[in-house]
Amino acid sequence: MKLIRNISFPFMPVYYAVTSLRNSLYDLGLKKSTSYNFPIICVGNLSVGGTGKTPMIEYLIGLLKKDYKVATLSRGYKRKTKGFQLANKFSTVESIGDEPFQFYNKFKSEILVAVDADRTHGINQLRELDNAPDVVLLDDAFQHRKVKAGMNILLTTYNNPYFLDYVLPTGNLREPRKGAKRADIIVVTKCPINLSDEEKSKFLISIAPESFQHVFFSSINYSNYIISSENKISLDTVTNFTLVTGIANANPLVEFLNEKRLQFEHLNFKDHHEFTEEDILALEKKELIITTEKDFMRLKQYDSLKNKLFYLPITVTINNEQDINKLIKDFITS
Structure with missing residues (x-):
């Protein structure tokens, strides 16, 4: 490079x-x-x-x-749809993009989440809603x-x-x-x-x-817990796992886990990685997977990973x- x-x-x-x-x-x-x-x-x-x-x-x-009344408006990077999309219960990563999908999953009953590559058009569409932000x-x-x-x-x-x-x-x-x-x-x-x-x-x-x-x-503040679709467990109880990242810079996360002296292998993909069938087959062989919240949004749709897939929440101070x-x-x- x-x-x-x-x-x-x-x-x-x-x-x-x-x-x-x-x-x-x-x-x-x-x-x-x-x-x-x-x-x-x-x-x-x-x-x-x-x-x-x-x-x-x-x-x-x-x-x-x-x-x-708050609305987020993103372009919806790598989504499979075009134009203005307002997130709803039928939305997926493919329809609105991984980051907007994360916003919707976390705050869906409290905010509006929309995507539109043309931000001017997107703002106008939001303002025309009955519950305009x-x-x-x-x-x-x-x-x-x-x-x-x-x-x-x-x-x-x-x-x-x-x-x-x-x-x-x-x-x-x-x-x-x-x-x-x-x-x-x-x-x-x-x-x-x-x-x-x-x-x-x-x-x-x-x-x-x-x-x-x-x-x-x-x-960045990393949580002391990892979360799956159904469970929440202490990170300190984890002994060995596979770290999966598809973000621009995973170094801070890797450094945090190393500082805790945890044992893990790291599968590092490019930012906004679209996981292939081959990727999923490889991940199915892993015992425990910890990933970022953004990557969790892409991976949680696979039932074969449901019981082994967790994400590590972060906040900022x-x-x-x-x-x-x-x-x-x-x-x-x-």
């Missing part, structure tokens, strides 16, 4: 120029962005995958669902400039911050670093639990936030949580 990135270096200026031009056209008003008179919060990143958008969306759902959370839409969200939350990881990265195809950035200036809130994700104030200060210097921008640091919560709620009520 590194060799391919190095070979592709001459193409980086072309990608940089194209994405910069596109953003400039939106900034100058030459390409249309649609604004709305109700709260829309966009959660996204500059890089390709793996920054923790799903846990952040779930954090916002948990913060807002008691006081507001008060707040729309746009999942992975920072580059979807046709919608002008009222609040933009940009995520970047502690180990691979955008300010040390390059645009595609040499690096992982979808657009130049200067795109971060569109964010209202920047969250540095997947930080060490005990990140020092000195390290935070170094990050702030590198980010160089604008006067209107707020920067926060968050960490944000430093100065009261401050970020206030910013978000103040935006909604403004």
Whole structure:
């Protein structure tokens, strides 16, 4: 992969120029962005995958669902359907995508979950519902400039911050670093639990936030329990298992399990992996499988894995949580 990135270096200026031009056209008003008179919060990143958008969306759902009618709107990556889809009891990973399916399974009686590659059309469809949402959370839409969200939350990881990265195809950035200036809130994700104030200060210097921008640091919290469709057991009682991951970066999870000195083999697939019949036959031979919640959504449909398939829940902790919560709620009520 590194060799391919190095070979592709001459193409980086072309990608940089194209994405910069596109953003400039939106900034100058030459390409249309649609604004709305109700709260829309966009959660996204500059890089390709793996920054923790799903846990952040779930954090916002948990913060807002008691006081507001909340809807999530995603494009539904790798789904088999087209156009606008509103999740219901008949929805599957194939019809709405794995992450929206996860949102629906976890919060189905409390929020609306929708997918549409055209976010403008999706928002309009949601607003036409009889039970229209008060707040729309746009999942992975920072580059979807046709919608002008009222609040933009940009995520970047502690180990691979955008300010040390390059645009595609040499690096992982979808657009130049200067795109971060569109964010209202920047969250540095997947930080060490005990990140020092000195390290935070170094990050702030590198980010160089604008006067209107707020920067926060968050960490992943792994549960002490693993959950199946029917059971919940302590992770400490598990002796040997197979870890199955189909996410952009499994390293934090692997490090957590290693720190607990658990014995496991790791089957690491690409992000949003679509499990084949051959994959399932191989997994049927395993005694115990632990996976991520997103991959669990893809695998739980197989009855042959039902009694051996568990996922490890995660949540995020944000430093100065009261401050970020206030910013978000103040935006909604403004």
